[in-house]
Amino acid sequence: MADFQNTFSWSHSRHLMFNRCRRKYFLNYYGSWGGWNRDAPPEVREAYIQKKLTTIPMWIGSLVHDAAETALKGLQRGRPVRLDHLLDMISDRARSELEASQRGLWRQNPSRVTAFQEHYYKVERPPEAWNKATAQIRSQVRHLYDNPVYLRLTQVPDKLQEVEGLEKIDVGGIPVWVKLDALVADGRGGLVIIDWKTGTSHDNAAIATQMGVYGLYCADRYQVSPEKLIAMHVNLRTGKQLRHPIDDDGLERTKQHVASSSNQMLNMLRDQDSNQATAEDFAMLAAGSAFCSRCRFRGTCQRG
Numbered sequence: 358m359a360d361f362q363n364t365f366s367w368s369h370s371r372h373l374m375f376n377r378c379r380r381k382y383f384l385n386y387y388g389s390w391g392g393w394n395r396d397a398p399p400e401v402r403e404a405y406i407q408k409k410l411t412t413i414p415m416w417i418g419s420l421v422h423d424a425a426e427t428a429l430k431g432l433q434r435g436r437p438v439r440l441d442h443l444l445d446m447i448s449d450r451a452r453s454e455l456e457a458s459q460r461g462l463w464r465q466n467p468s469r470v471t472a473f474q475e476h477y478y479k480v481e482r483p484p485e486a487w488n489k490a491t492a493q494i495r496s497q498v499r500h501l502y503d504n505p506v507y508l509r510l511t512q513v514p515d516k517l518q519e520v521e522g523l524e525k526i527d528v529g530g531i532p533v534w535v536k537l538d539a540l541v542a543d544g545r546g547g548l549v550i551i552d553w554k555t556g557t558s559h560d561n562a563a564i565a566t567q568m569g570v571y572g573l574y575c576a577d578r579y580q581v582s583p584e585k586l587i588a589m590h591v592n593l594r595t596g597k598q599l600r601h602p603i604d605d606d607g608l609e610r611t612k613q614h615v616a617s618s619s620n621q622m623l624n625m626l627r628d629q630d631s632n633q634a635t636a637e638d639f640a641m642l643a644a645g646s647a648f649c650s651r652c653r654f655r656g657t658c659q660r661g
């Protein structure tokens with residue numbers, strides 16, 4: 358596999374992890390680096406396997422997002438995917454991922470095979486928990502096909518500008534990764550940013566920041582003024598949708614947020630030019646923290 362360079366970039370999820378636990382941030386972005394190589398040092402390889410662990414809510418989110426991507430790309434290609442076909446595809450995938458995780462196939466190939474924390478840490482879950490998760494995925498895919506936003510897109514598929522494209526922008530000299538679930542032209546020179554949500558609770562302040570980053574991306578890449586941008590998050594669990602205003606002040610606040618968050622991260626490095634970090638500079642949470650008991654790195658930290 359190619360030798361990649363670990364270069365610094367900012368993302369909203371990186372910011373959330375940095376604020377949650379400094380050691381988790383280190384293990385995720387530095388301590389597991391290179392662990393995709395089978396001959397990596399054992400502690401790096403193990404941290405990489407842990408980095409790739411998923412949870413039931415994360416898995417639901419990932420499969421529902423992938424189903425939405427398949428549906429929207431089908432619309433873009435002029436070959437809409439039938440709901441029953443999509444439900445069969447996603448159910449087959451859920452079954453095979455669950456089975457592969459149970460069999461531990463991820464140990465050989467952690468970057469490609471789904472691994473649940475439950476199987477890595479040998480936490481028993483009753484069969485109903487897995488059945489419920491699969492039922493939730495199917496329910497959310499059905500909600501997608503009933504959702505007014507999606508139904509509108511089926512009528513104007515040519516207005517879809519982007520679906521799940523991973524892009525990098527420069528915010529005040531800091532590279533920032535952005536991935537929009539969907540971006541749609543409104544037909545009046547503006548753009549609508551669509552973000553699918555799949556969880557039970559979402560922090561509105563965090564969503565506003567995330568939407569601000571999306572706004573910066575659209576303003577930069579499409580040269581659209583903020584008042585012509587609408588950000589909308591659509592919860593496929595509840596069917597509720599919420600609009601977030603985007604304006605010049607909000608974009609300026611987002612720029613300041615990226616600058617201050619990335620400065621804090623960079624100031625913790627031993628060498629900013631080569632992006633070198635050392636574990637002991639990144640504090641662990643206090644022993645007994647409830648967050649540790651659910652953390653994917655609890656094996657490395659000997660907290661579970």
Ligand code: SF4
Nearest residue numbers: 378381642649652658
């Ligand atoms: S187990 Fe606790 S201390 Fe270790 S990375 Fe996770 S949250 Fe941080």
